[in-house]
Amino acid sequence: MKTYRQLFAVREFRVLFVVQCLNVGSYAVASLALGTITFAATASPVLTALAMFGAPLMRLVGQTLFGSGSDLVRPRTALVLVASTTMVTDLLQALPGLGWGWRFALLAVGPLITSALGGSMMALVSDILPPDGFILGRATMNIAVGGMQIVGYGIGGLLLITFTTTQLFLGAGAALFVAVLLLRLGLSDHPPRHAGASLVRRTREVNRALLGSRVVRPLLLTMWVPNGLIVGCEALFVPFAGEGAGYLFAVTAAGMLIGDVVVGRFLDVGVRDRLIGPLRLLLAVPYLAFFLVPSLPYAASLAFVASVGYSASLPLQERLVSHTDGQARGQVFGLQGTGLMVGQALGALLGGAVASGLGVGPVAAAHAMGVMAVASVVVSLAVTPGLRRSRPGAGVLVGASTSAVG
Numbered sequence: 001m002k003t004y005r006q007l008f009a010v011r012e013f014r015v016l017f018v019v020q021c022l023n024v025g026s027y028a029v030a031s032l033a034l035g036t037i038t039f040a041a042t043a044s045p046v047l048t049a050l051a052m053f054g055a056p057l058m059r060l061v062g063q064t065l066f067g068s069g070s071d072l073v074r075p076r077t078a079l080v081l082v083a084s085t086t087m088v089t090d091l092l093q094a095l096p097g098l099g100w101g102w103r104f105a106l107l108a109v110g111p112l113i114t115s116a117l118g119g120s121m122m123a124l125v126s127d128i129l130p131p132d133g134f135i136l137g138r139a140t141m142n143i144a145v146g147g148m149q150i151v152g153y154g155i156g157g158l159l160l161i162t163f164t165t166t167q168l169f170l171g172a173g174a175a176l177f178v179a180v181l182l183l184r185l186g187l188s189d190h191p192p193r194h195a196g197a198s199l200v201r202r203t204r205e206v207n208r209a210l211l212g213s214r215v216v217r218p219l220l221l222t223m224w225v226p227n228g229l230i231v232g233c234e235a236l237f238v239p240f241a242g243e244g245a246g247y248l249f250a251v252t253a254a255g256m257l258i259g260d261v262v263v264g265r266f267l268d269v270g271v272r273d274r275l276i277g278p279l280r281l282l283l284a285v286p287y288l289a290f291f292l293v294p295s296l297p298y299a300a301s302l303a304f305v306a307s308v309g310y311s312a313s314l315p316l317q318e319r320l321v322s323h324t325d326g327q328a329r330g331q332v333f334g335l336q337g338t339g340l341m342v343g344q345a346l347g348a349l350l351g352g353a354v355a356s357g358l359g360v361g362p363v364a365a366a367h368a369m370g371v372m373a374v375a376s377v378v379v380s381l382a383v384t385p386g387l388r389r390s391r392p393g394a395g396v397l398v399g400a401s402t403s404a405v406g
Contacts, residue, residue: 232352
């Protein structure tokens with residue numbers, strides 16, 4: 001499977017692609033609305049970063065206890081539950097005058113459910129596509145993420161000029177309602193990948209096997225930590241650019257989209273695997289220029305170029321699939337996604353803390369971005385030796401038996 005025509009000929013993939021678009025677009029609009037409310041009320045970079053990126057910290061709880069739900073629950077049921085929960089929380093966020101305690105509590109509910117069941121989507125993609133179509137399918141789902149972040153943040157920024165944040169939350173909830181209908185009516189009722197196991201026990205055993213593997217652990221850390229530190233840069237877009245932050249979010253998503261198209265569609269396996277190192281560094285190096293406090297057009301160009309580096313996740317996930325057993329695939333993607341989101345949340349909070357420590361205003365935010373970029377480069381270089389153990393042909397498999405080899 002090498003073309004988009006072949007990929008979108010698979011009906012269930014079309015459904016998942018549209019649902020992913022709706023999920024990401026609604027999330028971008030809702031998070032921009034909440035971030036705007038928070039910064040207007042507090043003028044705090046830390047609280048703004050927490051509002052926009054901090055909720056996935058709750059995924060640690062769910063992934064630790066219930067991560068195997070992605071393999072033990074029927075995929076359609078799991079995806080409907082995730083979308084329905086997020087829809088309800090967005091609609092409740094639309095209530096005028098809602099207290100801050102309730103807002104942050106609602107912010108935590110969706111990631112908690114996603115941590116237990118969110119791996120179902122990518123695991124289902126790997127099930128419904130032939131093996132040679134997975135990376136193209138994964139890249140295309142990433143395109144949905146990048147494209148809808150552009151649409152979500154771009155349109156969200158424009159809508160904030162005319163509409164209230166309450167109306168943005170309502171719009172996000174409406175999009176998720178459509179996603180629920182598509183999932184319920186457009187997907188077949190696939191069986192769970194694994195049955196007859198204790199949810200909590202199996203979650204712990206598989207997590208222990210994955211995180212204890214000398215082969216898999218470096219892959220996960222590479223996808224989690226350097227990316228999270230760069231999201232710490234993106235979390236400072238609002239303090240740095242104010243009303244222009246939506247444009248920075250949009251160009252960042254555009255760069256990610258282009259990187260995924262090129263790496264996922266036009267490069268063969270060997271080439272994209274060799275590009276893992278350069279792409280990981282590309283993700284961070286352009287942000288070093290923020291020590292010079294660039295103007296908005298230059299900042300947008302730098303953010304665009306840097307975000308192309310996110311495409312390193314495609315060959316890294318290709319290695320992850322090759323070194324893990326199919327019966328644990330849902331939890332593998334759930335753990336990878338949870339660690340990614342938690343890394344982004346911690347990176348956002350760290351970026352906000354660094355900016356607060358450096359002072360107030362755009363200059364402090366820009367310098368904090370440079371600091372976060374330095375940290376990302378250092379981590380990327382530090383994990384490089386561990387990545388050598390997962391090179392193609394290593395032949396190490398971490399399986400559903402929950403015992404790690406290597």
